[in-house]
Amino acid sequence: MQDRELAYDLLAQCKPHDHTWRIGITGPPGVGKSSFVEVFGQLLVSKGRRVAVLAVDPSSTRTGGSILGDKVRMPQLSLDDRAFVRPSPSRACLGGVTPTTRDAILLCEEAGYDTILIETVGVGQSEIEVASMVDMFMLLVLPTAGDEVQGIKRGIMEMAHAILVTKSDIDDGATQRARAILRSSLQFMVPSAEQWSVPIQPISVFSQLGIDETMACVEDFFDVRRLHARASLRTEQRRSWFETAMHQELMNLLLARAASTAIFSEIREQSVAGVLPPTVAVHRLLAHLELTISEQL
Numbered sequence: 001m002q003d004r005e006l007a008y009d010l011l012a013q014c015k016p017h018d019h020t021w022r023i024g025i026t027g028p029p030g031v032g033k034s035s036f037v038e039v040f041g042q043l044l045v046s047k048g049r050r051v052a053v054l055a056v057d058p059s060s061t062r063t064g065g066s067i068l069g070d071k072v073r074m075p076q077l078s079l080d081d082r083a084f085v086r087p088s089p090s091r092a093c094l095g096g097v098t099p100t101t102r103d104a105i106l107l108c109e110e111a112g113y114d115t116i117l118i119e120t121v122g123v124g125q126s127e128i129e130v131a132s133m134v135d136m137f138m139l140l141v142l143p144t145a146g147d148e149v150q151g152i153k154r155g156i157m158e159m160a161h162a163i164l165v166t167k168s169d170i171d172d173g174a175t176q177r178a179r180a181i182l183r184s185s186l187q188f189m190v191p192s193a194e195q196w197s198v199p200i201q202p203i204s205v206f207s208q209l210g211i212d213e214t215m216a217c218v219e220d221f222f223d224v225r226r227l228h229a230r231a232s233l234r235t236e237q238r239r240s241w242f243e244t245a246m247h248q249e250l251m252n253l254l255l256a257r258a259a260s261t262a263i264f265s266e267i268r269e270q271s272v273a274g275v276l277p278p279t280v281a282v283h284r285l286l287a288h289l290e291l292t293i294s295e296q297l
C-alpha cells in the first residue's frame with residue numbers, strides 16, 4: 001500500500017509531453033516484432049531520439065518475468081545508454097498489456113524519453129488496448145500471403161497506420177503477393193487516419209531492407225499529424241483512460257467490499273446450489289452493502 005502511494009506521488013508529478021512519439025507495434029507471435037524494435041530502436045537512437053521500449057512478452061507467464069527473454073532479443077538496444085528497455089510480464093492481465101503500461105509511458109516521458117515503442121503480445125484484445133495509448137500503430141505481418149490476409153482481423157487492419165511485411169529477405173515473390181493482397185483488402189476498409197495513406201512496406205532486419213523507408217514513413221506520419229492533432233488525440237485518450245481507470249478501481253473496490261461482508265459466502269453458496277438465482281443473490285448482496293440497483297442508474 002505504501003508503495004502504491006509512492007507510485008501515485010511520482011505519477012502526479014508527470015506532466016503531459018504531447019510532442020513525444022508513441023508507437024505501438026503489433027502482429028502475431030514470431031512475426032519479428034522484437035527483432036524490428038531492436039533494429040528500428042537503434043536507428044531512432046542514431047537520429048538523436050531517446051527511445052523507451054515497453055515490451056510485453058507472453059513467454060514471461062512461464063518464467064514469471066521476461067527480463068532475460070526480451071533483453072536477449074534486443075541485445076544491442078538494451079545495452080545502449082540512450083535507450084531503455086522494459087519488458088514486463090503479461091501475466092498480470094488478460095489483455096496482454098499490463099494495466100500499468102500507460103503509467104509506464106508517462107514515467108518514461110517524464111524521464112526524457114521522446115520515443116516510446118510498445119510491443120504487444122499480438123493476441124486479441126491487447127492490440128486494441130495498445131492502439132488506444134499510442135499515436136501511431138504498426139502492424140507486422142508475415143509474407144505468407146493468401147487465406148483472407150492471414151486471418152488478420154479487419155478491426156486490427158483498420159487501426160494500422162503502417163503495415164510492415166516482415167522477413168522479406170526470404171521470398172520476394174511471396175512478399176510482393178502479400179503486399180498486393182493487403183493493398184486490395186485495405187481499399188475496402190475504413191482509413192485509420194485522415195489525410196494518410198497506409199503504406200505497406202516490406203522489411204527485413206537481416207538485410208536491412210525497408211528500414212530506412214519505415215523511418216521516413218514514421219517521420220512523415222508525425223509530420224502530417226502535427227502537434228495540434230496529436231494533442232487532441234491524447235486528450236481523447238486521457239478521457240477514455242479515466243473511464244477505464246474508474247471502472248477498474250471501482251470494480252476492485254466493490255468486489256473487495258462485497259467479498260468481505262459476513263453474508264457473502266452464504267449468499268454465494270445459495271446461488272451456486274440453485275436455491276437463490278444469481279440475479280437475486282447479487283441484488284441481496286448489493287442491498288446488504290446499501291448499494292441498490294436504482295442507485296447505480
Ligand SMILES: Nc1nc2c(ncn2[C@@H]2O[C@H](COP(=O)(O)OP(=O)(O)O)[C@@H](O)[C@H]2O)c(=O)[nH]1
Binds near residue numbers: 032036167205206
Ligand atoms: N529471415 C528473417 N527472419 C527474421 C526476421 N526478423 C525476425 N526474424 C526471425 O523470426 C523469429 C521471431 O522473431 P521475434 O522478433 O522474436 O518475433 P516476435 O515474436 O514478433 O517478437 C526469430 O527467430 C527471428 O530471428 C527477418 O527480417 N528475416
Ligand SMILES: [Mg+2]
Binds near residue numbers: 119
Ligand atoms: Mg517479441
